Amino acid sequence: MSSRTSEGSVEVASVRDLPSVPRFAPFMTLYEREMKRFMKVIFQTIVSPLITATLYLLIFGVSLGGTIRLPSGDSYLAFLIPGLVMMSVLNNAFQNSSSSIVSGKFSGDLEDLRVVPLGKHQILWAMSIGGLTRGLIVGLITYVVGQIFYFALEGAVLPIAHPLWLGFFLVVGGLSFSKLGVPIAFWSRSFDQVSAVGAFILLPLIYLGGVFFSLENLHPFWKAISQFNPVLYFINGVRYGVLGTSDVDIGLSAGVSLAALILFHLVALRSLVTGNYQRW
Amino acid sequence: MLNDTPIRISSLVKDYGSLRAVSDVSFHLERGEIFGLLGPNGAGKTSIISTLVTLEAPTSGTVEIFGVDVTKNPKVTKSLTGFVPQELIHHGYFDVREILEFHSGYFGRRRNGDRIDYLLDRLSLAEHAHKKVKQLSGGMKRRLLIAKALVHEPKLLLLDEPTAGVDIELRSSLWKFVAELKGEGMSILLTTHYIQEAEELCDRVGILQGGQLKTIGRTRELIKGLTTREVALTLKPGASTIEHRCLIKVRDLPEGQGREMILRIPAQREVGELLSELNMDIAMIKDISVREGNLEDALRRVLEGV
Structure with a gap:
């Protein structure tokens, strides 16, 4: 940018010559950073959730569910696989964005995002897609393990009834929970607070959202209460995508899922403007 | 732009x-x-x-x-x-x-x-x-x-x-x-x-x-604007000190080595000008040292308002 003249003085290119900042490269860099971050701790981010999902499949799907048959004639394992896949996607998408922000607050590098030319939309989408990517990777591995168990039990591969609906709910669910992790991490004042939200709010919502049971088996009171759990719609949407049947109308599931995505997106954007980037 | x-x-x-x-x-x-x-x-x-x-x-x-x-x-x-x-x-x-x-x-x-x-x-x-x-x-x-x-x-x-x-x-x-x-x-x-x-x-x-x-x-x-120079004149034994408005301290040196006069002048003022004004016998001056004001002095002056 600068050159030395024959007299030894320095000529500097006029600031008018400076190129404008590209939009895509900063976004891609943050997305790449999010990916590299979870790949650096692969045992914690991929292997550990995989072991958990495998144990669920083995204990609930194969051992306890071995004797249960669905009205459609499918095994309980077929019912469980889509629920566990979605649980993996939601959990890991949330964990990725929230832990990225929380660890950035702890190390002090979250402030970097304020002094570089990244806009709030770029930050949010990079983090959301980073979380979605991790969620989909763990979800895919859970699905493959589930298929192995299913093949061992049933002698056939569990077919996917509606691949487009499956993709829709996986992406919308993963993005939603990834975005939800952003405000929770921004507004938390310690690691404990983020863990508490995960353990006492999100995990119960996921478990009570129909991963392991059908809504039809619940007492009418709890069935009515469950209608207010947004996770129910994500899980039933994925179940519809795989099995072609679900407890909830697919149109309603899609509508609630999209509404949740928009709500979490707006809340996350707000947190990026008002949240605290400073080091703990 | x-x-x-x-x-x-x-x-x-x-x-x-x-x-x-x-x-x-x-x-x-x-x-x-x-x-x-x-x-x-x-x-x-x-x-x-x-x-x-x-x-x-x-x-x-x-x-x-x-x-x-x-x-x-x-x-x-x-x-x-x-x-x-x-x-x-x-x-x-x-x-x-x-x-x-x-x-x-x-x-x-x-x-x-x-x-x-x-x-x-x-x-x-x-x-x-x-x-x-x-x-x-x-x-x-x-x-x-x-x-x-x-x-x-x-x-x-x-x-x-x-x-x-x-x-x-x-x-x-x-x-x-x-x-x-x-x-x-x-x-x-x-x-x-x-x-x-x-x-x-x-x-x-x-x-x-x-x-x-x-x-x-x-x-x-x-x-320059906010600090002063301190000029220390070491006088030979027997030399008498001179009263001057810039004089801030006079002290006897140990073992009959004479006395030291310390004068504070504005940063812009030259030492030669001060010596002319003092009208001293140069032969009675053993040594001259000058301590220039620095940024720390200027900062202190601004902060302390003196």
Whole structure:
């Protein structure tokens, strides 16, 4: 940018010559950073959730569910696989964005995002897609393990009834929970607070959202209460995508899922403007 | 769209709740100069830098970088600015090279290996490129912050206490590097508590106290205008002292070595002129020493209001 003249003085290119900042490269860099971050701790981010999902499949799907048959004639394992896949996607998408922000607050590098030319939309989408990517990777591995168990039990591969609906709910669910992790991490004042939200709010919502049971088996009171759990719609949407049947109308599931995505997106954007980037 | 004034701050006010950290501050930076913001802790130095890099929004007033308002077009101002924060950062998961690659990418430079190699080499970090930050010494972490600030070739560099907690050797090499950056045409604003180093390095300084800019000017001119020279005349035994309005102290030297007169004169005044005025017998003067005023004296005078 600068050159030395024959007299030894320095000529500097006029600031008018400076190129404008590209939009895509900063976004891609943050997305790449999010990916590299979870790949650096692969045992914690991929292997550990995989072991958990495998144990669920083995204990609930194969051992306890071995004797249960669905009205459609499918095994309980077929019912469980889509629920566990979605649980993996939601959990890991949330964990990725929230832990990225929380660890950035702890190390002090979250402030970097304020002094570089990244806009709030770029930050949010990079983090959301980073979380979605991790969620989909763990979800895919859970699905493959589930298929192995299913093949061992049933002698056939569990077919996917509606691949487009499956993709829709996986992406919308993963993005939603990834975005939800952003405000929770921004507004938390310690690691404990983020863990508490995960353990006492999100995990119960996921478990009570129909991963392991059908809504039809619940007492009418709890069935009515469950209608207010947004996770129910994500899980039933994925179940519809795989099995072609679900407890909830697919149109309603899609509508609630999209509404949740928009709500979490707006809340996350707000947190990026008002949240605290400073080091703990 | 852009002009040639790296920083122009006009009537800046920054409040934190009921605390006014910056009170109606206005100044500008000239292109290619090193400008020092000096003052005690809590004077408002970091608050001003924080508004420049948009870590904090001004309560009122305007802050412009190369003529662009930082609140209206922050992406442009950020792309022109390199910022070295006061606090060290850990960057838990990544090594030195990865950190620089990411930081470069945030500015739209995703394939910037040559610049990264250059900075690693120039800041003596090349052999530590694959170490995590926690494996680096405090000085190396400080140099990494500087490399991050420079990785996108900014036109303006903001250094907030870049040598805090750094040993004398590294301090000296960092200041040398800053002087070289100035030589390459970069405009630099820095804050520091090492006043002697600011005196050697800064073309101009501004002195802040309680959020207000107390004085601003060329470093040499400020020193001249705000300080005095102390002239010590060592007289031979038997010589008598002379009464003068500039005389501040007379003391007897041990073992009959004579006496010492200490006179304080304005920084602009010449010693020869003083001697003529004293009208002393030169033969009775054994030695003359002059202690010049420095930036620390000027700073103390402004802060203490004496």
